[in-house]
Amino acid sequence: MAATATARYAETLLRQNRSHAIESTFLDDFVDVTCDIDDAECAEKQYTKREELWRAWNKANDGVSKRTRGLVLFAFLMAGFGANITLIKIAQQDLSTDLFAALRFTAGSLVFAPFLKSALKDDRIVRGGFELGLWVSLGYYLQNLGVELTDAARASFISSFTIIAVPIIAGLSGRSVRSQTWIATAIAVAGLAMMEDLVSVPGLVDATTATAVADVVAGDAPASLRGDLYTLGSAFIFGVHIFRTDCIFNGVYLKHKESMGLVCIQMLTVVTVFFGLLARDYLNCDCDLGAILGVNSIAEIPWGLIGFVGVVTTAGCVYLETVALTLLASQEATLMYSTEPVWGALFAYMLLGETLSPSAAAGAGLILASTLVGSISSGGSGGGDEGAESPESPRADAR
Structure with missing residues (x-):
């Protein structure tokens, strides 16, 4: 009977440790056997397929510890x-930022399209995916504005504010906030002030060249500072996205x-929003379409760059993230996330030749330190596999 086959599978998972049970879930993406609820023979076949995949997965990683696999995979993820x-x-050098975002997430959503059918069966996933997609859209809209005005290296470090934004947002909603979070916030604010030359620091920022706060309030802030503020806003919006994800799907x-289908719904929402922005700009502008899109023909669009970002560093990394999170304890995974801005600064140097001034580098160091303190305050048992986050968590970290 189907119930017997299902019970057998459940009993097997109970005998295995928690991480084994979690890891089997992403392997289910490769189980090409779907069954009706009362089809006992099919259920047995499905169970056998899972076992075969699990044995193959273990064999492929024979001799390599879970932690080592997790660290290596996270290194690739954070680089991406x-x-x-x-x-x-x-990409902004070649076409409209809104067009790039729309095409990037179109490519990403195609990767997750096979999962869409599972998600559409649940109205809660559809509604949640649409709301979360709107938060993601706003986050990327602000990020795009920021990147246009500031350096990629600076934006990379400022984007890491999301790590401390989440517990702060939770605190504003009435949840308790650990003292480490406020310490991390103070360090991050100090780092941002130093990065923006808002305070004079002997040997780093001369008092005569420091940006006056009064000028910032009056609206006379340098373009780079305005870009950094847009980026900071995007970081907090991404924090709201993570918080709302927890509110909607907690428990x-x-x-x-279904989780990957949820990601697809969010990406499709982002695509709709950015194509909508392009349509709005075209209707409100007395100019040709090329002026809005930043290109005059389809051939001028950097399809290779769009495909790489959409498929590899967005969709591919989001999917592999669900695998990596089964391999590391949550505390180690959180610390690995804090390395992302370092990778960002490295790529900005290699591809754009960007370097940080001494004061900006010192500020970036403080921001990085704040993410480490924030990582400690965000919890996680840090005590082995039991701290690993389940890939069923409806994430959409398409940064």
């Missing part, structure tokens, strides 16, 4: 995520395919 801001900066079990 860290490269995105620099690649956006490069809700989502199968891996």
Whole structure:
């Protein structure tokens, strides 16, 4: 009977450790056997397929510890995520930022399209995906404005404010906030002030060249500062996105395919928003379409860059993230996330030749330190596999 086959599978998972049960979920994406609820023979076949995939997965990683696999995979992930801001900066040289975002997420959504069917069966996932997609859209809209006005290296470090934004937003909603979070916030604000030359620091920022706060309030801030503020705003919006994800789906079990379908819905929402922005600009502008898009023909669009960012450093990294999160304890995973701005600055230097001034470098160091302190305050048992985050968590970290 189907119930017997299902019970057998559940019993097997209970005998295995928690991480084994979590890891089997992303492997289910490759189980090409779908069954009706009362089809016992099909259920047995599905169970056998899972076992085969699990044995193959273990064999392929024989001799390599889970932690080592997790660290290596996270290094590739953070490099991919860290490269995105620099690649956006490069794309802005060739076409409209809104067009690039629309096409980038179109490519990304195609990767997750096979999971869409599972997500559309649940109205809660559809509604949640649409709301979360709007938050992501606003975050990327502000980020795009910021990257246009500031350096990619600076934007990479400022974007890491999301790590401390999440517990602050949770605190504003009435949840308790650890003292480490406020310490991390103070360090980050000090780092931002130093990066923006808002305070005089002997040997780094001369009092005669420091940007006056009064000028900033009066609206006379340098373009780079305005860009950094847009980027800071985007970081907090991404924090709202993560917080709302927790509010909507906390305690809700989502199968891996449903979770990936949720990501697809969010990406499709982003695509709709950015194409809508392009349509609005065209209707409100007495100019030709080429002036809005930044290109005069389809051939001028950098399809290779769009495909790489959309498929590899966005969709590919988001999917592999669900695998990596099963391999590291949550505390180690959170610390790995804090390395993303370092990768961002490295790619900005290699691809754009950007370097940070001494004061900006010192400020960036403080911001990085704040993310480390924020990582400690964000919790996580840090005690082995039990701290690993489940890939069923409806994430959409398409940075």
